[in-house]
Amino acid sequence: MSTHSLFEIVQRHENDLLVEWLRLQNQTLSARRDRISESQLRANSQDFIMGLRDALSATDSSDTSGPAFAKLREVLTEVSKQRASLGFSPSETALFVLSFKEALFGRLRQENANDPGAFAEKAWDATKLLDQLGLFTVEAYTKTRESVISRQQQELLELSTPVVELWTGILALPLIGTLDSSRTQVVMQNLLEAIVSREADLAIIDITGVPTVDTLVAQHLLKTVAAARLMGADCIISGIRPQIAQTIIHLGVDLGNVITKATLADAFRLALKKKNLSIASR
């Protein structure tokens, strides 16, 4: 099997193919015209055809993972990234490559008008090649989306665990959202590092924003309290809603000798008292 005939066609009709392909893309993309500019689309398409021509001239095989296709893969990765960030769907991204088929096949049919056997053979070669490239586009698109998701996860982790200083030596850690193992790890680390850097000996963990407390979450909280105690800081758990108090008892979780308060205000009052401070009205 050879892709040489494809190369000849692409090289000979480069400009015709581009014009035809752009027309087809404009048809299929009609709903997305606002997201991508004409010049952008033209540049992408031109890069692709040039990449394809160079790749086909360098190799005779249709294996798109080979070194000859490296440049073309780069072009496709770039296009996928672009489209992923522009909000295109995976199929719309794949259509970029797949819509090239129609343009290419039209050309092939003209060239082989009187030899249906040769046309079928060449069409098959072209389909195989373009399908591979199409799949590669989808893969690149998915990779981009995955990296976006993992970055957002990281950002969420950082966003959701602030440690605030209420008073000299009194820290508060307002927890918002579900606590899982990886988040607890970050929470614990943030709190302990803040205890060292601010020289705090009291920390209030406020769980008002934690929707549910199960045995695992309770265990995570107890671990955090134990670790803080090992470093010489006392912990108060506050913001326990009535339902959560019920759940904790129904589950049979033993909070041990951890001090718990219903509201952050109560916890803060206790913390001030422990530091021999008081608030007076004037």
Place this chain on the structure above:
Amino acid sequence: MERIPILKIGDFLLVTVQVDMHDRLAVTLQDDLTDRIVSSRARGVLIDISALDIVDSFIGRMLGNIAGMARILDAETVVVGMQPSVAITLVELGLSLPGIRTALNIDRGMDLLRSASEETGETASAGREDL
């Protein structure tokens, strides 16, 4: 043989662990410290582990043991300056060292020991008056 120095400050003993605590060293420290508590009639022991990056379950248990022995010899033990990563490791190992007092740094640990010895000191002197 390598030893961890034990310094005497007033009524208290100060142990600053500056090297990697391996098992033999911990056992030696336990021997030396109990000897010193008795010979110097110390009322409190301050163990500074701020330079310690790694603590395994054995060392964790040794710290607990040392605190227990000191208490029998009528000296309060305060472990100070534990690193966050060490605290997390110990908790994950299930060693929350319930018998040990802890403080953030040597200053705070000293305050803790002073206030503890004042409380017990009063009862001790009261006891002597009774004699």
